[in-house]
Amino acid sequence: xxxxxxxxxxxxxxxxxxxxxxxxxxxxxxxxxxxxxxxxxxxxxxxxxxxxxxxxxxxxxxxxxxxxxxxxxxxxxxxxxxxxxxxxxxxxxxxxxxxxxxxxxxxxxxxxxxxxxxxxxxxxxxxxxxxxxxxxxxxxxxxxxxxxxxxxxxxxxxxxxxxxxxxxxxxx
Numbered sequence: 371x372x373x374x375x376x377x378x379x380x381x382x383x384x385x386x387x388x389x390x391x392x393x394x395x396x397x398x399x400x401x402x403x404x405x406x407x408x409x410x411x412x413x414x415x416x417x418x419x420x421x422x423x424x425x426x427x428x429x430x431x432x433x434x435x436x437x438x439x440x441x442x443x444x445x446x447x448x449x450x451x452x453x454x455x456x457x458x459x460x461x462x463x464x465x466x467x468x469x470x471x472x473x474x475x476x477x478x479x480x481x482x483x484x485x486x487x488x489x490x491x492x493x494x495x496x497x498x499x500x501x502x503x504x505x506x507x508x509x510x511x512x513x514x515x516x517x518x519x520x521x522x523x524x525x526x527x528x529x530x531x532x533x534x535x536x537x538x539x540x541x542x
Contacts, residue, residue: 411435419470426455430463431472431487439503440476440484440494478503478532495533499540506533 412431416423433449434441441449447460464485467473476484478496484503486494493506515526 415472419472421466421470421472426453426459427463427467429453429455430460431467434473434485435487437486439505440478440486442482442484446485476532477530479534493531493533495535497537497540498534499536502537502539504537 409428409432412428412435413423415431416427421427429450430446433446437445443457443461443464446464447455447457450460464473468475468485473485473487476486476494478484478494480496480501486505493509494503495506496503509531511529511531515529518524519526
């Protein structure tokens with residue numbers, strides 16, 4: 371029996387926060403993965419959102435949850451290579467997850483759709499040279515929302531902010 375996507379990604383035996391590379395099935399991808407998710411967690415989250423828990427859905431969520439930075443659908447499919455999932459099925463599941471609030475779609479200003487898990491409010495920063503994407507947990511904009519609502523009469527329901535710059539490695 372072959373390894374599961376979770377085992378191939380390496381997070382099952384790792385510690386939370388460990389950074390590692392994607393499996394050979396995703397050769398050419400440089401997305402590091404984090405030791406955080408499991409198929410049982412994915413099953414629970416699918417049920418909480420009223421979605422059927424299929425093998426493909428659990429695998430897609432586990433791959434995204436394990437990724438240290440946002441992934442494209444093609445990167446998700448590469449990570450699941452050999453599992454027998456059709457690319458169109460992965461696309462449909464990602465779209466379903468986005469509609470149900472399990473994933474966020476990110477626009478990083480480079481015309482590439484990337485997705486990340488909804489693990490609390492955060493923003494991202496993308497290196498203009500190497501393309502590395504990091505999560506930014508600090509958000510001062512939330513403090514400004516009240517003033518914006520009062521001044522302009524809007525009810526703010528969400529905001530998106532993307533920083534760009536050069537990472538430490540590229541600045542050298």
